[in-house]
Amino acid sequence: MFPCYTPEPPYYAVIFPSTRSGQDPEYQVMAAKMESLAALQPGFLGIESVRNESGDGLTVSYWETEDAIHSWQKHPEHKKAQAAGIALWYDDYSIRIAKVERAYKKRGSIAESAS
């Protein structure tokens, strides 16, 4: 589902823009595997991921807590994927950890935090 469903804030987002360095078909397999595995982790709320033909990609995953993000970052399978990403797949990337404070949707109710 795109945009993904998320509960009312507050919750956390991991914002991950990246540029691909090539067309390694193993990348697609690993990326799909990591999305499936992330979805099984405690505290996972959802993920939105888009990559265009130029190789620019933007992935935002949503999590209940910062601890859930830390646990996923330290997951053994995810660590392997991270190492391959750094060594082989990404020309460049950033990771930003952000606390979602307010959220609106086109359809349905406006979800807004108290703060």
Next chain:
Amino acid sequence: MFPCYTPEPPYYAVIFPSTRSGQDPEYQVMAAKMESLAALQPGFLGIESVRNESGDGLTVSYWETEDAIHSWQKHPEHKKAQAAGIALWYDDYSIRIAKVERAYKKRGSIAESAS
């Protein structure tokens, strides 16, 4: 530049996933105009935007303060674009406002907030 440069946290992110409803060429013109106009607003830090062939798009813009985001949301030209987006261009979208607390890059120094 992708990923875009941003200063050390804290700062704010507007996370905007959307699905396009058609191929209206006016959309591209308006989207490019809005990116250029956003970049001129006080407090604008950067933008990352990707859309794939299926029409799924993910845009994250970065801002110094929440006030800067509010001012941009109320900009008359942006209001017109928002109305057209709701009426004509987007099947669905979400908007999430988030406070970026930590950030890492592949190259260069790790920027990390005190908290």
